[in-house]
Amino acid sequence: MTDEMLVLANENKRRAGVENVEFLKGEIEHIPLPDDSVDVIISNCVINLSADKDRVLSEALRVLKPGGRFAVSDVVIRGEMPAEIRQSVLLWVGCVAGALEENEYRSKLASAGFEKIEIEPTRIYRMEDAREFLSGQNIDVDAIAPQVDGKFMSAFVRAVKPQRKEPCCGPTCCQ
Numbered sequence: 342m343t344d345e346m347l348v349l350a351n352e353n354k355r356r357a358g359v360e361n362v363e364f365l366k367g368e369i370e371h372i373p374l375p376d377d378s379v380d381v382i383i384s385n386c387v388i389n390l391s392a393d394k395d396r397v398l399s400e401a402l403r404v405l406k407p408g409g410r411f412a413v414s415d416v417v418i419r420g421e422m423p424a425e426i427r428q429s430v431l432l433w434v435g436c437v438a439g440a441l442e443e444n445e446y447r448s449k450l451a452s453a454g455f456e457k458i459e460i461e462p463t464r465i466y467r468m469e470d471a472r473e474f475l476s477g478q479n480i481d482v483d484a485i486a487p488q489v490d491g492k493f494m495s496a497f498v499r500a501v502k503p504q505r506k507e508p509c510c511g512p513t514c515c516q
């Protein structure tokens with residue numbers, strides 16, 4: 342999305358001596374790739390930053406080939422999250438305030454057209470993690486930390502774009 346990240350990515354590519362990689366500048370709400378062109382979408386801690394997740398998921402579905410896989414790592418909320426957390430700019434930057442609640446994530450993936458949806462927690466954040474995360478900021482840590490205990494997690498989010506259904510061609514092929 343930014344020139345600075347592209348410079349960094351290209352520098353990492355050069356250092357790794359990798360040649361079969363190309364970076365495209367763009368936003369996940371408008372992926373600069375054609376329909377049905379991608380085998381797998383990977384991403385780490387980016388989708389939660391988008392203000393239009395429905396658009397991100399429908400773009401993901403559009404560019405994937407039928408049978409293609411969505412396999413990202415994201416921050417996901419479990420249950421209700423207090424409004425003051427969501428409103429905190431600090432936490433937005435830290436990937437928390439914009440994160441989807443897990444059932445909402447499943448429902449948005451299904452609405453976009455995905456199937457085989459799985460959310461697998463990789464780390465569930467506890468009160469002590471929240472304290473560490475929030476300390477030194479202009480935030481009432483003692484009030485907020487207990488409210489977020491166990492409520493946000495890093496997770497693998499997986500889903501598959503359905504295969505295209507063949508049109509009915511005769512008396513037996515639809516059975």
Ligand SMILES: C[S@@+](CC[C@H](N)C(=O)[O-])C[C@H]1O[C@@H](n2cnc3c(N)ncnc32)[C@H](O)[C@@H]1O
Pocket residue numbers: 342343346367368369370384385386387390391436
């Ligand atoms: C938390 S960093 C994660 C970076 C990297 N994936 C990693 O794991 O280190 C979020 C990245 O997402 C990018 N980003 C944020 N919103 C985006 C959007 N709408 N489209 C594309 N990239 C975006 C930011 O520029 C930043 O590089």
